[in-house]
Amino acid sequence: MMKLVKPTELEKTPIDETERNRKQEENKQNIQTVNDSFSVDTNNLFQKSSDLKNAHSDFEKFIQAVSADLLIKIDCLKFIKSKEDTTWNDASYARVQLFMLS
Numbered sequence: 001m002m003k004l005v006k007p008t009e010l011e012k013t014p015i016d017e018t019e020r021n022r023k024q025e026e027n028k029q030n031i032q033t034v035n036d037s038f039s040v041d042t043n044n045l046f047q048k049s050s051d052l053k054n055a056h057s058d059f060e061k062f063i064q065a066v067s068a069d070l071l072i073k074i075d076c077l078k079f080i081k082s083k084e085d086t087t088w089n090d091a092s093y094a095r096v097q098l099f100m101l102s
Helices: 007-011 014-048 050-082 088-101
Strands: none
Touching (some): 014 050
């Protein structure tokens, strides 16, 4: 008889986690490369306008806060989706939200 595997068990495979970590590192490196070229151009602009420098700093803080909030939300949705006692409606909502956030 064939053993049935729950979808939540499939999502937690080490390969997925390793692949996810590798992609995150790639993204960080790509972002750093873009930031390096961006910083050369922006330094000239920031020297010309202190208001622009302050606005950019505020925007960077905002982006970091939003990114942190999204990571927390994604973790909560994964937890809700994987719980055994989650209602069908809640699990479906979590799946749709995770799909839209990925």
